[in-house]
Amino acid sequence: MEDERSFSDICxxxxxxxxxxxxxxxxxxxxxxxxxxxxxxxxxxxxxWLAAYGLFTLCENSMILSAAIFIxxxxxxxxxxxxxxxxxxxxxxDSLGIQMTSSxxxxxxxxxxxxxxxxxxxxxxxxxxxxxIYYLCILLKDPMEPHGISQVVPVFQSAKPRxxxxxxxxxxxQEILAHQKATSASP
Amino acid sequence: xxxxxxxxxxxxEVYGFPPRRPVLFxxxxxxxxxxxxxxxxxxxxxxxxxxxxxxxxYWAVALSLYFLITIVIGYLLLFGINIMSSSPxxxxxxxxxxxxxxxxQKKYQEEAIPALRDIPISAVNQMxxxxxK
Numbered sequence: 001m002e003d004e005r006s007f008s009d010i011c012x013x014x015x016x017x018x019x020x021x022x023x024x025x026x027x028x029x030x031x032x033x034x035x036x037x038x039x040x041x042x043x044x045x046x047x048x049w050l051a052a053y054g055l056f057t058l059c060e061n062s063m064i065l066s067a068a069i070f071i072x073x074x075x076x077x078x079x080x081x082x083x084x085x086x087x088x089x090x091x092x093x094d095s096l097g098i099q100m101t102s103s104x105x106x107x108x109x110x111x112x113x114x115x116x117x118x119x120x121x122x123x124x125x126x127x128x129x130x131x132x133i134y135y136l137c138i139l140l141k142d143p144m145e146p147h148g149i150s151q152v153v154p155v156f157q158s159a160k161p162r163x164x165x166x167x168x169x170x171x172x173x174q175e176i177l178a179h180q181k182a183t184s185a186s187p
Numbered sequence: 188x189x190x191x192x193x194x195x196x197x198x199x200e201v202y203g204f205p206p207r208r209p210v211l212f213x214x215x216x217x218x219x220x221x222x223x224x225x226x227x228x229x230x231x232x233x234x235x236x237x238x239x240x241x242x243x244x245y246w247a248v249a250l251s252l253y254f255l256i257t258i259v260i261g262y263l264l265l266f267g268i269n270i271m272s273s274s275p276x277x278x279x280x281x282x283x284x285x286x287x288x289x290x291x292q293k294k295y296q297e298e299a300i301p302a303l304r305d306i307p308i309s310a311v312n313q314m315x316x317x318x319x320k
Contacts, residue, residue, distance in 0.1 A: 120309075121308075121309045121312075123308050123309055123312045124312055124315075124316060125281055125282065125308065126281075127273075127274070127276050127281045128270075128273040129273075129276060130270070135276060137276075137277075139282070139308075139309075147307075148288065149279060149282055149283060150279075151277075151279065152276075152277050152278065152279055152281065152282060153277065154276045154277050157276070167316050170312070170316055171316065171317065174313075174317060
């Protein structure tokens with residue numbers, strides 16, 4: 001079962017949340033970030049090239065112009081490969097673990113998997129990030145203390161959805177975690 | 188005066204009189220008057236009196252300008268320091284700290300106000316987001 005809704009992120013951009021319910025114990029949430037807009041790309045390119053042309057009129061060295069073209073191309077490729085995230089996915093499998101996938105604009109994908117034995121809870125936390133934002137994070141258990149938290153792993157870091165989207169994801173995750181706790185508590 | 192009490196009265200508030208710390212008040216007033224005298228009186232008058240060792244007049248403008256710029260930068264710097272000292276999103280300090288970890292649990296008594304303590308974030312989230320609206 002699959003369904004898609006649109007939300008907005010903390011800056012006002014549009015996000016699309018796709019929920020797939022594979023089974024009662026396995027769910028996937030896929031957040032698509034807005035694509036690289038043509039407007040910002042042309043704005044950055046124009047400023048860099050105008051600045052290079054200004055330097056060229058000062059120095060009369062034509063290497064500056066070719067260097068500017070080179071820098072723009074390399075910068076764009078580097079940005080698409082290392083910075084610009086297209087889609088973030090959270091896959092929860094009851095009794096197995098939680099997997100987070102980020103896929104970049106150049107096609108690169110990076111995946112992180114946390115096994116269910118380490119997961120204490122999935123919560124919505126508030127923190128200061130230029131302003132106060134809500135973000136979803138996974139709390140990991142502390143092996144020493146039964147009720148302690150050893151680490152906080154934030155998810156959807158580049159998409160940064162707002163609270164309404166987070167509440168949807170939170171409720172679905174809590175259903176699975178409650179189911180998992182019930183089955184793990186009973187012998 | 189209608190009343191002789193030292194409490195703030197409307198007519199007294201405007202002048203801040205009597206001053207709470209007379210030493211600081213008097214010394215700052217004296218320093219200000221001295222600064223104005225030094226900045227405006229031409230060199231010849233104090234020289235004829237015998238007071239010859241003053242700093243250059245350039246500093247009369249420069250110091251006040253430095254002071255003004257320092258205040259403006261102070262605002263920006265304070266904002267920057269605040270932002271820099273807030274914990275990153277993946278830090279454990281956004282969830283708990285040493286005081287919350289070591290707090291003692293008091294026994295619940297009927298009809299008494301419960302003791303003040305830190306509620307774990309899982310319980311807070313369940314109350315906010317899972318309770319049916």
